[in-house]
Amino acid sequence: MWPKLIIFIVLVAIVEAQHHAEEMQHNSNSFSFELKHRHVHVHRFNNNRPETQHERFKDLLHHDIIRHNITCHRLQTRRRAGEAVSSAPSIELPLNPGSDLGIGQYITTLKVGTPSQMFRVIVDTGSDLTSVRCRYRCSKRAGGGSGDCSMKGRINGRRVFHAPLSSSFRPVPCSSERCKVELITLFSITTCPTPLTPCGYDYGYADGSVARGVFADETVTIGLTNGRKTRLRNVLIGCSDSYQGPVFNNVDGLLGLGNTKHSFATYAAEKFGRKFSYCLVDHLSNINATSYITFGASRNPVKLSGNVRRTTLELQALVPFYAVNVRGISVDGKMLEIPMKVWDVTQGGGTILDSGTSLTFLTDPAYQAVMEALTMSVSKYQRVKLDAVPMDYCFNSTGFNETLVPKLIIHFDDGARFKPHWNNYVITVGGGVKCLGFVPARFPGVSVIGNIMQQNYFWEYDLAGKKLSFAPSACS
Incomplete structure (x- = not known):
């Protein structure tokens, strides 16, 4: 009996050690998103791209003015609502400079759901809601009709997240305190037909654009800087089944990196050392130039040419x-x-x-x-x-x-x-x-x-x- 017990203890110790090693591996890394400015790879997505530097400049100014109006509008709204206005773990996301977007000048890709689906999203330090173009009332059965949420289905040529096909999609109930109190700053809708009805939102922008949908907790898959992948569970996302206006033209959604408890930046930073960083290359630089936003400590930190x-x-x-x-x-x-x-x-x-x-x-x-x-x-x-x-x-x-x-x-x-x-x-x-x-x-x-x-x-x-x-x- 003793030899068997010893073997059992050793096996348990090995499993525990492996689990601890995996946790340490997770906690000793970072992840990054690659960022591309929207004027760099826009030709892949939009045939009406600005052709000359002058046109690009006019395009930037056009979006900047909309953006500043949005910023002032949001701050005024929140003020009226009485709101106060080392070797850490990390992750890295590539940022794409991009000219087909309504707001935000950088784009990246995001994997959402289980199994994961990839989306092209605006990266925005001024927004607190991460949302994707989504359908949550469709049927799991592929029949080709309007209620079909086949993995290959699209709406008006756009990628769409089909919520019923994701095993990790968890709608926030409209009857919850979270919906009625916490998410009110994200324009949650207070109507609640039944206790289990998903918590809805009506997210408006100063230029007249509107995103409507429901809140849910979902899994986001990211690649660590050590080459491995991990899943961030229970990330609050907006499942937007209705977009109106120019804000989200030619993209699938938005990655909210704003300074609130509900943003992706706050969630990811909590998991990876409570820090994030980025370095933006010149938007007029070579088309292959890539920027990154990193959560945690980068495995290959950028070289500095001056004092911090x-x-x-x-x-x-x-x-x-x-x-x-x-x-x-x-x-x-x-x-x-x-x-x-x-x-x-x-x-x-x-x-x-x-x-x-x-x-x-x-x-x-x-x-x-x-x-x-x-x-x-x-x-x-x-x-x-x-x-x-x-x-x-x-x-x-x-x-x-x-x-x-x-x-x-x-x-x-x-x-x-x-x-x-x-x-x-x-x-x-x-x-x-x-x-x-x-x-x-x-x-x-x-x-x-x-x-x-x-x-x-x-x-x-x-x-x-x-x-x-x-x-x-x-x-x-």
Whole structure:
């Protein structure tokens, strides 16, 4: 009997050791999404893509203005609702730069359900709901009719997540406190015909776009940076059976990376060290250029070309956005005369970083001061007015000397300084024309540090330590 008992104990120990090793393996890795800017691989998905740099620039501005209206609208809505405004584990997702999207400038792919189905989604640090185009009332039987949720079925040529075919799909009941209280900020619908009816939502956007569907907990499959795969279970997703408006044209959904308890970023960061980071390559760079957003510590961290600086992340100031405390802006070493109310959330101002906005928006008092300081350096070049581009200052860049561009620095309250590359704010728009890459916004209102200003910098969001770290990098 003793030999058998010893063998049994040894086997149990081996199984436990393997299980522990698997857990340690999971906890010692990260995952990344590959990001592509929507102007890079758009030709694969949209025949009406912008062909020239000028057209691309107009397209970016068009979406930026919609985006800023959405941002202000959401913050006003939440304020009216009384809302407050090392070797860690990690995962990595590729980000695709993409020009066919209604909002957000970067796209990636996401695997949802069991068995998993792949979707092309907008990556958005300003949204808290992860949603996919979905059908949840269809039949499991493939009959070819309108109620057929065959795996190969599509709606108007779009990929569709067929919820009844996923064994891990768990609708949130409309009778639950979660639906009636927690999800109210995600525009949950309070009507509840029966206790088991799925909790619905009616998610509206400032440009008139609307997404309607039901909330569910679902499994998302991701690839770890060590080459393995793992499943993130009970991820809150929106199963959207109705989209109206331009927001989700030519994509299958949205990956919400906003600063709320319900976002994918918060969920993934909790599992992988409570940090996420990204480094965005120049949107005009080679078509094969790839950016990544990483949850946890990257196995192959990007090389930095300067010192790491850190400033406070204000996670409660302008929810669901990631806010920072700006003290001011200097040009060529001189602090500009900008009223402090521009940066003060309590006086209707504030500043956020946003991956879904291309250019940098400054409210009027800051915008006027920055533009006045920068235009002096380029006044020797012939001024150009571009059609349908609401940029105040563009110029003929023939013979342009980049060494004449004054150094712009954004100063934070705690002494940290962000020194963007000159071509992140003097932007090439094609046809021998450059523009000062700022857009005016009304005050009271929020200023936005857009993704072009963030390019060729490494950014790490430490949600546990409430710190934003950044350093110059070629993102490789």
